[in-house]
Amino acid sequence: MIRGASPRPIKDKKWFDSNSTIGWIRISDVTAQNGRIHHLSQHISKLGQQKTRVVIQPHLLLSIAASVGYPVINYIPTGVHDGFLIFNNPNFMIDYGFYWLEKYQTSWKKYGQPGSQVNLNSNIVSNTKINLxxxxxxxxxxxxxxxxxxxxxxxxxxxxxxxxxxxxxxxxxxxxxxxxQPVLRFDGFSGDWEQRKLGEISTSFSGGTPSVKNKSYYGGKIPFIRSAEIHKNKTELFITESGLKNSSAKLIRKGTLLYALYGATSGEVDVSNIDGAINQAIMAIFLQKDNVSFIKYYLEKNKDKIIAKYLQGGQGNLSASIIKSVYINLPFTxxxxxxxxxxxxxxxxxxxxxxxxxxxxxxxxxxxxxxxx
Missing domain, CATH: 1.10.287.1120 (Bipartite methylase S protein)
Incomplete structure (x- = not known):
């Protein structure tokens, strides 16, 4: 088992040549082709080939960087960089080795992650027992x-x-x-749709978070819904009645329209699957007469536009005032x-x-x- 090598810097154009017959493998190729590489979009120059490890026959590889623990069978001549281990002349069929590596894929993901002191390496892999x-x-x-x-x-x-x-x-x-009007329409419906601001057809509120310093606020029976959980039917945290009363957390009922305002889930929207309490990163929306599911799908459709307009570069947060100002095109009920x-x-x-x-x-x-x- 050996490790690949990389020319430095690998982004330099002199290392690559579109006319070369030797490919250059990237983790994006691995994930796109589910670990069985039959074609590569980049090819490495003769100069680059002198700086890396080139494999000609089909080889078994293992990713130890980026998508850690991902097994690969490479079927085409390729320059292999140092993000992969190469199984050199293994004493087993490479397809057998591929599935054997898949067995450990989940457990090997821990290496190289934030907080981990160890990266996946040839010693760890070679010391793993394989029965043939x-x-x-x-x-x-x-x-x-x-x-x-x-x-x-x-x-x-x-x-x-x-x-x-x-x-x-x-x-x-x-x-x-x-x-x-939309591009497609059901038979029997005609006429223009009405445009209204979401805030004109609904009421809304956001919640809050009980102090984490007070342990008596947690471990109760009230599901505490956070923005990453608006699509789920259960929560990781539960709060007590005391936690609810002594914070800005607010109760919502199953069927309430929930909109995520903060963090990685900004712009996510769904109808709540459970009764529970929400924190400040969630906006609960209550419609006056319009169909909840219709508004949910409308906001879902326009998520990328809302994010692009208000969260340039992924910075900042959405707010209730921003979402209430979003225009909704409405047909009859x-x-x-x-x-x-x-x-x-x-x-x-x-x-x-x-x-x-x-x-x-x-x-x-x-x-x-x-x-x-």
Whole structure:
């Protein structure tokens, strides 16, 4: 087992040549091709080849940087940089080694993460015990995992297509800010949509956080919903009645429209799946007469536009005043229901396909643990 090497600096144009037959592998190639590399977009020059490790025949690799623990089978001549370990002439079939490495992928992710004092390296990997069955049994194991992986890939494709369908429907069934009508419309509906500010058709409030210094405020029975949990049906934290009364945290009911204002989840929106209390990073929205799901989907469709307008460069936070000033194009209630019900059906299919994918992934992980002893 050896480590790849990198020319320095690797961004220098002299290290690359589009006419070269030797590829240059990046972690983006690995993730895009699910660890089985059949083509590379960059190629390394003769000068670059002298500064790195070049493999010609198919080789088994392991990522020890970026996407740590990701196994790779590289099928084309490639310059391998120092973010990968190279299994040089292994005494096992490389496909067998690929799935064996997958078994440890989750546990190896801890190396090199913030707070970790150790990076994944050749010593850790080479000291990991591998039991080798006969070549015939290796072939049988490979065949099983290839079949399961193929089914998972097909299931993932179904899921991706449904997500694309939902995205397309959001674009076509909802009128943009500067348009009075959508691109697609159900039969029986006509006329322009009405444009209103969200604050004109709703009331809203945000919550707060009980002091973390007072332990009596936590560990109660009230789910404490944070912005990263607005899509979930459970929370990690629970607060007490005392925590609720002695803070700005506010109770909301299942079915309340929730909008994330702060942090990595800024712009996320959903209808609450549970009763609970919200913190200051969440805005609870109560509509006067319009369909909750319709407004949710409208805000979901326009998330990127809202983020781009108010969070330039990812800096700053959204606020209740900003969200209340967002313009919403509104048809009559009957058309709102037609649109939201169609999107809900697609979402149900997405949930179903996601559940199937989760079960298949669980099956594969179970087999990895049971078949590699």
């Amino acid at each position: 069955p006969s070549l015939n049994e290796q072939s049988d194991i490979i065949a099983i995992f290839k079949q399961v992986s193929k089914i998972i890939s097909l299931q993932q494709r179904k899921l991706d297509l449904l997500k694309q369908l939902k995205k397309g429907l959001l674009q076509k069934l909802f009128a943009d800010k500067d348009a009075k 009957e058309e709102q229901l037609k649109i939201s019900n169609l999107i809900k059906k697609v979402e149900s299919l997405i949930s179903l396909q996601q559940s199937k994918l989760d079960k298949l992934t669980f099956l594969k992980n179970f087999l990895l643990q049971q078949m590699f002893i």
